[in-house]
Amino acid sequence: MYLYILKRVLSTIPVVVIVVLFVFLMLRLAPGDPAAVIAGDYATAEDVERIREQLGLNDAIPVQMYRWIAQLGSGDLGTAIFSKLPVTTLIGQRLEPTLLLSLTTIVFTVLIAVPLGTLAAYKAGSWIDRFVMLFSVAGFSVPVFVLGYILIYVLAMQLQILPVQGYKSPFEHGFWVFLRHMVLPTMTLSVIYIALIARMTRASVQEILQEDYVRTARAKGQREFKILMRHALRNAAVPIVTVIGLGIALMIGGVVVTESVYNIPGLGRLVLDAVLARDYPVIQGLILFFSFVYILINLLIDLSYTFFDPRIRY
């Protein structure tokens, strides 16, 4: 197992290097740079050029790349051009909201989607199954921000039972205040993942329910609930867990719309702001961070297979 983990970690190094270099080059080759944004709307061309020189943006790309790699080698992700804060500080400020939003979303999603998908598979062809499929299509089709606005309008503005926006840390404001502020963003973000995971669960469980050992279990008088839980769901878990893991990874870096609608200062918004402002060190540092997160999550998913399927050993 440990050897497997070590091999996996080593194999990701070239992947990370390629991703990072690709992003570095794409940033430098894309139009726009931070100098003009820094200078402000009413600066002169000379001001912009002076700032470009100061930031080293006129240096050859290989020179800029070498400078950055040397910095990375000393464990420094760099300093944001605009705020002059270390990139690690910026990530640290934004990590908790994104992490907790992703966690609450995935917990809520799994609690809803897995039973729903299992039920749909068990009652395949029935109105329950059709409802789950309809919900799945709707969940993929409705844009996140539209759903967000609707939930805000109904639950926050009309019924006034939840706040409109914002993030409150559980460590500063208490668990219940945190939870109140998380309800709407969690509901908004989870719809699409419920749709995805319910559908995946339904397909997996339905396939398992056709297997011989399930027929045998029924023939031996095993109760349906136990058949579903012990035989069907457990054997269907591997693809479901895979999708759940990918969902978490996507959420870490991709919840910018939800964070924008609910005004949550998370990593998604940090990426968007950095891209619009061309804050190169922040963008590069974030991409590197996300790469490591994806690698870690994928590794944990693979390791979790051994729990669900004893036939899988590394």
Next chain:
Amino acid sequence: MLKWFKLRTLSAIAFALSVGLGGMASTDARAESVLKVIPHADLKNLDPIWTTAYITRNHGYMIYDTLFAMDESFTPQPQMVEDWTTSEDGLTWTFNLRAGLKWHDGADVTAADCVASLERWGKRDGMGQQLFGAIESLTAEDADTIVMKLSEPFGLVLESIGKISSNVPFMMPARVAATDAFEQIDDYTGSGPFVFQKDEWVPGSTVVYTKFDDYVPRAEPASAASGGKIAKVDKVIWTYFPDQTTAMNALMAGEIDFFEQPSNDLMPILDANPDVTAEINDPLGNIGFSRFNHLLPPFDDVDVRRAAIMAMKQEDYLAGAFGDQKFWKTCYSVFPCGTPLTNDVGSDLMRTGDIEAAKAALAATSYDGTPVVIMQPTDIPALSAFSLITAEKLRDIGMTVEVQAMDWSTLTSRRALRDPVADGGWNIFHTWWIGADVIDPMAIAFSGNPDAGWFGWPTDAELETARTAFAKASTLDEKQKLGAKVQERLWAIGASGQLGQFFTPVAYRNNVEGLIKSPVQFFWNMSVE
């Protein structure tokens, strides 16, 4: 066993409740008054001399003070200065600081701090550069006295050091002002009514200011940037909202007190809310510009520029970008209408707004079908609309037009290029200036010097002569005559299309009081009941 279980369960429930209720209580208890604001932009950097960004300027007003400041009639008034004298020849100015001025770290504000601050500002600001071009020496005679000796008369001394918008000559401690003007400061000690809480700053999200208890406000009532800056709340929190609809909802739900720039299409909803007031707070508004690149064909030909301007009907731009007419008005002066230099000289060109007349004018020029590249910033709705309207009008008069969509960041990089279009250059971009920034000919937007001017690089020696003379003028009559001359030249050379004057509303809860009418948003004098 059962008893133990019950006890354990009850304890767990009690603990959970205490954590939750404790958490709720901690957020509900308000021992201090807080003004919660949605600013118009994210505060990305903190040095208002290093950048011209308006949000940084607004940040500067929170934590710094100025020697002079503009009142609501745009007359400079003493702020940190107690009194001042001018020699008979107008070449020696002596400023005496008010007593009791302190920096946020407790040290006294001295004349040496102010001299260093002015010098740093003078290296970056256009008006400052003009002023320092006329300064022979600037010294601190003693701890409270600044002496400015001019080598030649300069009629805008107080207007320069009291300017209201970027770059504002904010006063900083000498150790901070010693920072190279082309590097960012990293010490945010000021002497203004609020203190910046750097540890609580989350770039892209939150900025926190606390009241500076040792600030000594002037006795006069607040008037625009001048007068008594009384911090009536203990804390001001800026929370940047990337989503306008959520910002509006947060305001209506009472989670936010003040929304600096709601977009115009939200106004009907805000107007209908009984707990919210939405109004125009900036008397000068903003002036839309359609800026030509004077270096490249076809707009290197003055007649082509003037023909294009003839097609630009202000009502079409303003209605197209802002809708409801209560948010805009036409204005055919290069200076904001309603200000002392507003005039009609040469403005018939801009009043034309007639496609047929413009078509005929273009046909009489040397225009040969060279494509016109318009940069369209799709992430700024008003400028995106301006771009499309200009494209349509130029096509209507017979020009070949290519609209290139991009984000604002790309546009700001590209507009700095003087290269041919094929190498990344451009022909037209659109923008706006706040009225306060183009209130007189010294604005860089009106420069006729391509080597030191603004993007577009018009060239006109007569224009520059008039601007230089304006800087030396001392009476309003002289300034108005020179202002008219500057305008005449700007229209004569077709420097830019002026797309009219538009006004951005503010919105706030009805329990917020003390809003100051001004082109710049200030947060002193404001309280939350």
